[in-house]
Amino acid sequence: MFNLPTHRPKNAILTAEQKTRSLRPPPTQSISLQPTAFPNSQPRQREYGAPTQLEDLPVEIQQNILDMLIGNLSSTSPTSTDGSQGMRNWSNVMRHPRRKQLSDLALVSDAWRRMVQERLFRHIKIKGTKAGLEECAEWFLTYTHLQPYVRHIEVWIPVWERRPGGNVRSGLSGTMTFEQHARPRAVVTVVNPTVRQEQDNINLVYQLARQNAALDEIFGCVSVLFSSACILTIEGGHCKKPPMIQHFRETDDRPAVSRSMFEMPRLPKLPNIRTLILKGAWNIIRERKHFEFLSMALPNLREWHCTFAKPKTKAYQTISTVLRYFPSNLTRLNICLEGFYSKDTPSTIKVRLLQLTHHLCEDLSHILPQLEALTLTGRVCNSLFRNAIGASESRKSRLKSVDLVVKNCCREFDASNDGTGIHNWDFIQAFGELVTSAVGSLGVFPDLSFLRIRFLDLDSPCPFLNPYFQLQDGMCTGIWTEEILGTLGQVRPAAVFPRRSEDSDFGSAKEFMKLDMAWPRQKPKSIMLASYAALAQKA
Numbered sequence: 001m002f003n004l005p006t007h008r009p010k011n012a013i014l015t016a017e018q019k020t021r022s023l024r025p026p027p028t029q030s031i032s033l034q035p036t037a038f039p040n041s042q043p044r045q046r047e048y049g050a051p052t053q054l055e056d057l058p059v060e061i062q063q064n065i066l067d068m069l070i071g072n073l074s075s076t077s078p079t080s081t082d083g084s085q086g087m088r089n090w091s092n093v094m095r096h097p098r099r100k101q102l103s104d105l106a107l108v109s110d111a112w113r114r115m116v117q118e119r120l121f122r123h124i125k126i127k128g129t130k131a132g133l134e135e136c137a138e139w140f141l142t143y144t145h146l147q148p149y150v151r152h153i154e155v156w157i158p159v160w161e162r163r164p165g166g167n168v169r170s171g172l173s174g175t176m177t178f179e180q181h182a183r184p185r186a187v188v189t190v191v192n193p194t195v196r197q198e199q200d201n202i203n204l205v206y207q208l209a210r211q212n213a214a215l216d217e218i219f220g221c222v223s224v225l226f227s228s229a230c231i232l233t234i235e236g237g238h239c240k241k242p243p244m245i246q247h248f249r250e251t252d253d254r255p256a257v258s259r260s261m262f263e264m265p266r267l268p269k270l271p272n273i274r275t276l277i278l279k280g281a282w283n284i285i286r287e288r289k290h291f292e293f294l295s296m297a298l299p300n301l302r303e304w305h306c307t308f309a310k311p312k313t314k315a316y317q318t319i320s321t322v323l324r325y326f327p328s329n330l331t332r333l334n335i336c337l338e339g340f341y342s343k344d345t346p347s348t349i350k351v352r353l354l355q356l357t358h359h360l361c362e363d364l365s366h367i368l369p370q371l372e373a374l375t376l377t378g379r380v381c382n383s384l385f386r387n388a389i390g391a392s393e394s395r396k397s398r399l400k401s402v403d404l405v406v407k408n409c410c411r412e413f414d415a416s417n418d419g420t421g422i423h424n425w426d427f428i429q430a431f432g433e434l435v436t437s438a439v440g441s442l443g444v445f446p447d448l449s450f451l452r453i454r455f456l457d458l459d460s461p462c463p464f465l466n467p468y469f470q471l472q473d474g475m476c477t478g479i480w481t482e483e484i485l486g487t488l489g490q491v492r493p494a495a496v497f498p499r500r501s502e503d504s505d506f507g508s509a510k511e512f513m514k515l516d517m518a519w520p521r522q523k524p525k526s527i528m529l530a531s532y533a534a535l536a537q538k539a
Contacts, residue, residue, distance in 0.1 A: 128157035236283030337378035
């Protein structure tokens with residue numbers, strides 16, 4: 001459990017200059033909390049003919065001034081400010097610059113101090129170590145008036161930590177155990193540029209971190225200090241053969257996992273957290289019980305983001321198992337099983353064997369009607385929407401937004417081709433079947449107003465020709481076939497597909513044959529799916 005610190009750490013979270021300028025003194029000091037220039041927080045009565053002062057302006061106008069200088073005070077609502085139903089990017093939506101020139105705005109008036117601090121401390125980042133939690137607790141217990149301003153808490157747990165090591169050339173040191181040497185480590189030699197002598201060389205040994213905090217300590221810190229926070233981000237990091245983050249701190253009187261089968265350990269509850277973001281999720285959840293620990297501690301969770309750093313077959317299995325026991329209170333889901341910039345691909349044989357028992361698309365289709373927004377990056381096939389049609393008939397659907405980033409399409413077990421790209425005709429056909437089933441599901445999802453399915457290939461000879469399909473506000477763009485157009489006319493008669501033109505459509509095979517001479521310089525609005533066969537023949 002999390003314990004309040006009994007001593008003040010050496011380093012504070014912010015610099016000493018920011019402490020003295022933008023923060024009021026703690027209540028224990030005998031200093032007046034009211035600024036001398038503005039003794040009253042209420043707007044003063046302006047005499048007729050007197051010049052208008054800053055404090056005479058309405059609060060809304062002062063908020064707009066700060067929005068122009070520091071940034072908009074973003075809402076904590078999961079819905080985007082532009083009115084779309086897609087998932088929001090919480091990584092920087094609440095983060096505001098903390099430059100000295102901007103933090104000095106807190107000295108303008110007492111009202112501006114509150115508005116500036118509300119922006120500066122709306123999103124904070126904490127190091128997920130024991131010392132980092134104590135440092136955070138010491139700061140916010142000293143300045144308790146800043147605690148209600150915190151809405152988004154981001155905790156990053158380091159994988160590596162720097163510890164002093166002996167001379168690497170001399171072999172094993174007598175002061176280190178064999179287990180310490182057996183751990184993965186990276187050695188960096190720093191040489192003094194001015195005095196290039198051998199005795200000035202410092203060996204810095206990076207080993208797996210041992211001072212990280214457990215999840216129950218992180219949850220305990222949040223429950224004690226930040227009762228107004230509604231977004232929690234936990235970054236687990238990534239490395240080769242990464243260690244699992246402890247969920248419960250093991251002590252002499254309480255083991256990490258209870259031995260009794262009737263006594264399940266529990267994390268401290270955070271009833272106000274509505275959005276959970278897991279980065280480097282393989283270090284946080286590897287089994288179903290790990291997700292259950294989190295879901296029981298977050299009873300009012302509505303939105304879940306889960307990102308894996310590298311594609312893993314076991315990650316597909318873990319998410320597929322979690323979806324079978326998915327909480328009914330979750331309505332917004334964002335899963336990234338394969339990163340955008342990762343060129344590693346899971347083994348084809350392992351993926352096909354896994355699909356016999358844990359097919360992610362089929363498990364996801366059963367919970368699709370309960371979701372309002374879905375964002376998925378990974379392997380997808382047409383069974384996602386085909387099975388969702390049958391699942392939505394038994395209950396009312398709330399689906400409004402679907403965004404799929406296709407890294408590959410699921411194939412049959414005996415399929416010989418498992419490649420991707422605009423020159424792979426088998427992949428293009430599987431992508432077309434996915435789009436066809438998605439268009440057919442629009443009839444059972446009447447509230448679905450945003451549908452985007454795209455394939456991103458950074459190494460493509462022409463990225464603008466990567467297949468995609470998008471439906472937004474009744475306007476369709478991307479690939480099309482006669483079957484897609486016929487189905488779209490039945491389920492969404494009001495939907496409009498752009499007419500073919502020389503500037504926006506590369507629909508004919510004859511035009512595709514000429515692409516080697518001049519690739520398109522903009523994304524075409526309509527592409528006939530059969531035209532990719534011309535590229536496949538020339539590959």
